[in-house]
Each structure stands twice: as C-alpha cells, then as structure tokens.
Amino acid sequence: MNGIGLELILRNHAEIAVYCKPIYCIDFEVLECAAKKLALQIPKDMYIHPLNMQDIFDDEIIKAGQICAKSGLYSFKSFEKAVELSIEHEASLVTLPIHKYAWQLAGIEYAGHTQYLRHRFQKEAIMMLGCKEMFVALFTDHIPLSKVSGMIQKEKLLQFFRDFYHAYSLLFAPLQTTQTPKNDTKHGTQDSKEIQLESLQELSSNTLKQNAINANLVKRLLYDEKNIEKTIIEKTQDSIQEIAPHNHSLQPKKELKIAVLGLNPHAGDNGVLGHEDMIINECIEIINKEIGAEVFIGSIAPDSAFIPHNREKYSIFIAMYHDSGLAPLKALYFDRSINVSLNLPILRTSPDHGTCFDKAYQSNNNISMESYLESFRFLCQVNM
Incomplete structure (x- = not known):
C-alpha cells in the first residue's frame, strides 16, 4: 500500500x-x-x-x-x-x-x-515467471544461494519435474491420452501404454480434479x-x-520441450565442476522415460542457455535457482513478465x-x- x-x-x-x-x-x-x-x-x-x-x-x-x-x-x-x-x-x-x-x-x-x-x-507451489515469448520456472526460489546445492536431491528434483509437467500441461493443453509420468521405482521397466493407464488412474483424484477446478x-x-x-x-x-509460448501452445504434450539449466559453470563438465549436475541429468533421463518422450532437455550450461539460438528452440526453461533464470528473463522482458503460481x-x-x-x-x-x-x-x- x-x-x-x-x-x-x-x-x-x-x-x-x-x-x-x-x-x-x-x-x-x-x-x-x-x-x-x-x-x-x-x-x-x-x-x-x-x-x-x-x-x-x-x-x-x-x-x-x-x-x-x-x-x-x-x-x-x-x-x-x-x-x-x-x-x-x-x-x-x-x-x-x-x-x-x-x-x-x-x-x-x-x-x-x-x-x-x-x-x-x-x-509445493511452483514459481513460473515470464511472458508469451519465454517462461522460466524455478526449482528453488527465495532461499539463500548457499543452500541451493543441498536442495538438489534426486527424489526432490524428480518430483518437481513431474509436478511442473502436469501443472503446465493443465494450463496450455487439454488433458490428452498421451503418455503421462508415473512415479515408478523401477524406472523404464514398464511399457509406455501401461505407464499411461496406471498414471491416469493414479492421478484421477488429484490432477483431473485440479483440471476441473482450473477450468x-x-x-x-x-x-x-x-x-x-x-x-x-x-x-x-x-x-x-498469443499468451502461450509459440512452439507448443495448445499442441499435444509430446511436442512440449523444456530446457533445464545446470547449476554449475559449464553444467558441471561431467562432474569436474560439481556433482549436482549429474543428479540433474539423471532426473531428466528418468522423467523422459516416464513421459515416453524427450520433453526435458539438458542440463544446459546456464551462461549460454538463453542465447538467441536456444530461445528459438525453447520457450520454457527451468532454473535451479532464482537469479540464474530470472536475470536473463528480466533483461529481456521485464515490463511484460508476470509471476504464475503452479501446482x-x-x-x-x-x-x-x-x-x-x-x-x-x-x-x-x-x-x-x-x-x-x-x-x-x-x-x-x-x-x-
């Protein structure tokens, strides 16, 4: 006030x-x-x-x-x-x-x-900020930088990917009978159709209810x-x-592409510059298997993630911490960007x-x- x-x-x-x-x-x-x-x-x-x-x-x-x-x-x-x-x-x-x-x-x-x-x-509300040209979701948001590394844990990050995929799909695409992520400890062992059917049943009391509410x-x-x-x-x-990113607005989920930023310089250089990016890469591999499509891409080196070439390919990004994703976003689209709470x-x-x-x-x-x-x-x- x-x-x-x-x-x-x-x-x-x-x-x-x-x-x-x-x-x-x-x-x-x-x-x-x-x-x-x-x-x-x-x-x-x-x-x-x-x-x-x-x-x-x-x-x-x-x-x-x-x-x-x-x-x-x-x-x-x-x-x-x-x-x-x-x-x-x-x-x-x-x-x-x-x-x-x-x-x-x-x-x-x-x-x-x-x-x-x-x-x-x-x-776990998810912060997503941006505009029709580009949205950035944050894995961690308002915490000290010193605590970010400790937050990058396999199950926590994997659940974030699942939640974001579901929530974002509810906003920009109708719920379709494409592959839907399932939390399965035996990653990659089930047929994609089985994953689809079991996931829809598992999510019926939560995801479908949320879809009905949002509608x-x-x-x-x-x-x-x-x-x-x-x-x-x-x-x-x-x-x-016009408001939804151009490359998958109201398109089937299989066309959705989400660029995931690494944490460390050069996305860790295969563990040389930090182990966190290895966890990120493992989670990306698992979530894509659950979906049955290569939706999550990365991890991408944060310093080059937002170059024009990448922004032509991706309009959705996930950053591991606040300033990694929001500094580029606000430099490009400060006046038009909004904050959206998902999930x-x-x-x-x-x-x-x-x-x-x-x-x-x-x-x-x-x-x-x-x-x-x-x-x-x-x-x-x-x-x-």
Whole structure:
C-alpha cells in the first residue's frame, strides 16, 4: 500500500473491467487515501471486499515509499482474505507486489506469497515467471544461494519435474491420452501404454480434479458474464495462443520441450565442476522415460542457455535457482513478465516487479502498467 500497488489498481480498473470483474480486498478508507494522494477518482463500479482494518492506522494511513509493520500486516491480511475468497468461489487470484521486510516487521513468518500458498495448501507451489515469448520456472526460489546445492536431491528434483509437467500441461493443453509420468521405482521397466493407464488412474483424484477446478476458475467469480460482449469473448479466445509460448501452445504434450539449466559453470563438465549436475541429468533421463518422450532437455550450461539460438528452440526453461533464470528473463522482458503460481488448487498471478517505493505516489513516475495488465490477461486467456 505504500508502494505502487494501489496506483496500479486505480489506473487500470477501467480496462480490466471490460473483460472481467475483479474483487479488491481492501477497505474503502485506504483506497480513498491512495486516490487523494494520486489525484484520481475511485471508479464507481469497483467491487470492494472490506477488511475492516482501517483502525490499525493511528496516524496517516499511507506513508509513501516507507517500510513499516502496519502496512506489512495490512497487505498480508488482504492477501489472506483474497486466498479464502478464491477457495470459496473457485476463483483466480491476482496479487500486488509486497515488501518482504514489511511482512517481517509485522511478524509474518512467510517470505512471500508463494511460501504462504505452500503452507496453506500443503503443496509445493511452483514459481513460473515470464511472458508469451519465454517462461522460466524455478526449482528453488527465495532461499539463500548457499543452500541451493543441498536442495538438489534426486527424489526432490524428480518430483518437481513431474509436478511442473502436469501443472503446465493443465494450463496450455487439454488433458490428452498421451503418455503421462508415473512415479515408478523401477524406472523404464514398464511399457509406455501401461505407464499411461496406471498414471491416469493414479492421478484421477488429484490432477483431473485440479483440471476441473482450473477450468472454472474465472467463470464463477472473475468473469462478469452478463456484461461480456461477444466480440470480447472471440478476441480473448483468439489470443490464447498469443499468451502461450509459440512452439507448443495448445499442441499435444509430446511436442512440449523444456530446457533445464545446470547449476554449475559449464553444467558441471561431467562432474569436474560439481556433482549436482549429474543428479540433474539423471532426473531428466528418468522423467523422459516416464513421459515416453524427450520433453526435458539438458542440463544446459546456464551462461549460454538463453542465447538467441536456444530461445528459438525453447520457450520454457527451468532454473535451479532464482537469479540464474530470472536475470536473463528480466533483461529481456521485464515490463511484460508476470509471476504464475503452479501446482496449486487455485491459479495465482502477480506482476513481476516489486513495490517501486522510489516511484510511489509521485507525478510523472513513468510506471509501466503492462505486467499488471498481463497478470489479468493471462488468467482470462488460459481459462477460456
């Protein structure tokens, strides 16, 4: 609230309201304070779900560009309420940037939205960031670099590959009768058809249920069906392939190619520069056998993974740690990239930028709105 989040809401509501009906978890008094500071009007058609927390502020509600415990607590409670509404109504969720230190000052034990979602749903939420040209998923995200090496364990990484393959396929392709990964300790011993049938049975109570939920995420709450014009619907449907990476948008799973980055320089040079990449390579071999197709490619040396030649071949990348994957992504597509939380019962997106305290509540701040708008477009398009 002390950053640019409320400005994003106020300046972009009119455009978003054309094709969806957002519900904002905020008290009117807080939004009114932001609007006055920005010299903006609160749109009359905004639907606000109050938190009834305005009384926690004993002086000025908004302290532009400042980190404080009260703003951290307020943003967390807003997020917490939004999650509960998403569960109740099977709706998608868009979150605004938060300052992690403000959460810490407020006594919030989570390092961010994703960490809370993992705890709330007891599932390993996967962070995937990017735009239609390129998405990057993170095996580890908000942990110190010194702990990354210890996280690269065979079963943990292999399960991550399985979860990502399932979750990504649910977003961008219909569930088809192609080979589906199966967690089998006797790797490679079963016929691909047997793997397919057993996997579908094994996943029926989880994957299919999640698919059904995701298919209705927007329709029940986000979409205002009475006010959507036919032309808007057709335009949105036509643009599904624009948001999804071009080389496998709505294509059979067997055409999906995912480039996996190594951890060490030169992807370890066959163990000379570190053993972790040997584990990564083994997991890639196993998951491809489970799928019955060469979907996961690598490991690829991180320093050359994002060269133009590779980006022509791959539009999905998996990085072992935060900066390995996100530094190239943000150098290329910072203004348009979004953050997507996969492998959860709800689908959540957010802008791929921070609170921008240095630009908050300032005139002529030249804030880009694209990432925020893309967060909504993505949800509407993948759920049409």
